[in-house]
Amino acid sequence: MNIKIHRGTHQIGGCVTEYECNGWHLFVDYGEELPGGPKTGDLQVEGMTHGDLSKSALLITHYHGDHIGSIIKLPKELPIYMGKVGRDIQRVLSNHLKNKIEAHKVMLERLEHVNTFREGNVFKFGPFSIMPVTVDHSAFDAYAFKIVADGVSVYHTGDFRLHGFRSGKIPDMLQKYVGKVDYVVCEGTNVARPKAASKEEYRLQKDFETLFKDNKGCVVYMSSTNIDRLFALYQAAQKARRAFYVDEYQKEVMDTVVNSGSIWTKSKLYQYGKHEPKSLIYDKYDKNSFFVSDSFKDALSEYGYVLIARANPRFDKLIEQIPGEKKRVLSMWNGYVKEGSNAYNENLARSLDEDFDYMHTSGHIDMSDLREFLRLLHPNGIIPIHTEKPEAFAREFSDEWPVIVLNDGDCISPISSSKADTCKAEVICIDKPKDDTKVISHDGDSTYWRLCARCLGDFKNMEDARSILSHTVFRPHALLGYEIYEEEDSAPMMVNVYDSNFDLLATYKEGGHKPGGKKYQEECRFKVGEKVLAAFQAGYKAVVPATVVGPVVPDIIRKNFESDEMASNYYDSFEDFQETLIDWDWDSVAVHPHVRLNSLSLTMSDTELVPRVMLFPLLNFKCE
Incomplete structure (x- = not known):
């Protein structure tokens, strides 16, 4: 699925979002730009304003002019869907204004051919499954949409709030009918007032x-x-x-x-x-x-x-x-x-x-309520629209979720995780340690952090994965770097790791890393004796300051095997254990951890092995 924001990443009125899958185009809203606000003029969008419309449709969230007002400019062949009561209210409004404003005469004609839906009734359009979700807003019969195609799910919020008369049942409704989604395309109208609470x-x-x-x-x-x-x-x-x-x-x-x-x-x-x-x-x-x-x-x-x-x-x-x-x-x-x-x-x-x-209260959600709302959806990432300040939105919510800050015309292209040959995109951060991990010893005042890796989804290729990461803000005060990887049978095939500035740190490509192979003991960018941050993905899930000892050698693997009571009991011999090691295991670097940890049944030794690509420059974090 391709998700493109044609307009609305840096303005409130006139948002247009496109969801594309296998040549089918589903658009959400086409309204007027607000008076006095930014003006981009009439959009020219293939599949909506012109071109082949046979696989295109437009969804309208509600009848406010900045969401519906420009549909009069669209070709009559384009199917439009909106709530029945919302359409009827717009009809009353346009009938009232038709003798004063010519556009409302055209609107009345357009409304005669609008398709209507009811809340909760899922309908199909090409590969898209669309569930209209009734929401509370200053417009009656307003909707969000859960949109699913190609194994990817998106919740498009439209305009909404949680302090209205009809808000009380929304959390239960989301849990029952929507559940977890991959992405939320989210309105951020009130982000300029992050501490303000709206009156009920x-x-x-x-x-x-x-x-x-x-x-x-x-x-x-x-x-x-x-x-x-x-x-x-x-x-x-x-x-x-x-x-x-x-x-x-x-x-x-x-x-x-x-x-x-x-x-x-x-x-x-x-x-x-x-x-x-x-x-x-x-x-x-x-x-x-x-x-x-x-x-x-x-x-x-x-x-x-x-x-x-x-x-x-x-x-x-x-x-x-x-x-x-x-x-x-x-x-x-x-x-x-x-x-x-x-x-x-x-x-x-x-x-x-x-x-x-x-005496007034907003028709839009405040930021405190929005945080509680997003926790119900557990998204991989949030795309803010309908806001003049997406960067402020990112500052407000990137402590808990990756926020994908796009510009008008930008696109992300997630695909189903069930497909073969996909790339995963991850943001790698540090976080406060968990109680189940104990410090055995440490050098001086050295400390460690919990490894926090947040996956943004699956993508066709490295380029698509890199694109979404380059637009993502997540825990910037605790950012270690980024990872893009391909897997086959749960084993890494291709891995690119970047630092926090998105400079490439290291690349792993499957093959040749076992003893005798062409890439055995592949050169590491960090030299022997250099201090680094080592990211332990398996077992400890920790980021530990360490000193590089050198490339992997069988003697170090043997020493760690013999000190690991569980491994020694499970395998008949070191040779049996060594036979199970895959190419990825051999592309490792020996380090001396400055903090030794015990987590569940695992205990760090003085020398540990870390994947070569999981070493990062030494940084001083203050993780509160």
Whole structure:
């Protein structure tokens, strides 16, 4: 499977990701770039915007414009898939705007041919198996996708959070239906606020309920398609015994959700109570105004109200006509009213005036929740998208997972581990020692570390493996180096080892390393007497400072055999043991470990053998 980010590695709006397998192309999202943000223009992508579309399809995670807005530019022959309720909400939105914005006329036509799916129902497209996973976001009926092809699994998060009304069941759902995946293509919108915790939606709802009880007239500016917020305010108004007013468009959006049959609408949150939201009436003589009668004003003055408003002259005029004090509230991102912000909305700032309350919580996951979320998926690597700061994402999470930092247009190409002749790519780090390993002796103040090798997956060739490693950040403060290797019957056939700067340290190629072979005692880059870090992969799983003694010789192997009680008991003679040694075992170097260890039944001697390619320059680590 080839995973390519066409756009979104360094920006939030307009992400496009491609998954390709055996000539089939599966794209995720094609939205508009955000106002004031980076602009790359219309993409030209073979198999999506032009060319042969017979083996191509597009998945839409949700109806926000930065994820769906550009589908009107795509060829009609390209199949598009999205959630049914999400499509219906987009239809209401586009129908509302079609007479003002020509693009929404085209969107309505495009939506007529969109294929829909339901949460949890796996469907196939060519070699791809796709499971839509319902997630919590400020857009209703938003989805992540588990995508599997060629034995490789990816979880594409879309936009999501864990502090909304619908977040509680997500961990159980992931464990039951998704499980471990190889890679997570992950949104990182809030990575610029790594320590910020998002307020839970239910707590925000409680705050609004208190506000509505304490203030007879409340005007709330919010997105009309932020479904959870819209229904939360409606329910809060009901409990505060305030009438809840929306315009006809907003009421149609709410009706669409109530009547959708979604699994979430079983919740009382999405059901109307004794009093449905009241629709504002347009003035039949002036469509740019709402009809405001004396009885309407009297009712507002006597019983109080909650008005969901938008920044336009129609609402501005209505609010001016309503008597009494009004509490204005902004319940969406405050960047829209901050002068100098790329997304500054002058009309919204003017409608709010300067005296308003800010009551909002993000539609995107915070970094603390994201860490807990990723632990449920156990990925080999994480690819951040939908973020302006992928390097900050790597700093935040590379202590626990390899983070693959790509640029737009970059691609990684993992393949199934079940295939023959694959290359594995590993990052090699040090970590704190485990309790089951004891220090027998040490020279001076020498210390040791646990060996931590993290495999990023299997690849067709060395070049593909090297490419992913060159984009990977993992425990940079504890990085020893990188390893790429081919195996056959669990025996190494080809190994390249690099230092932390990605300079080649050593290469192993199977054959000729046994006594009498052309590569017997192959030259080591480290000289006799030189101090190194020796990585013991088998048995100890440790990184130990050591001094190079010299190349492997049978006498050293014999000495270690005779001191190893288990080996001596298992084999009838040293000669029998020696017959079991493979080419890899003979391409070793004798070292004197500065720290001798005991791990389970193994005890280090004064002279140990380490694979020649597993020697690294001596570094001073501070591993906390």
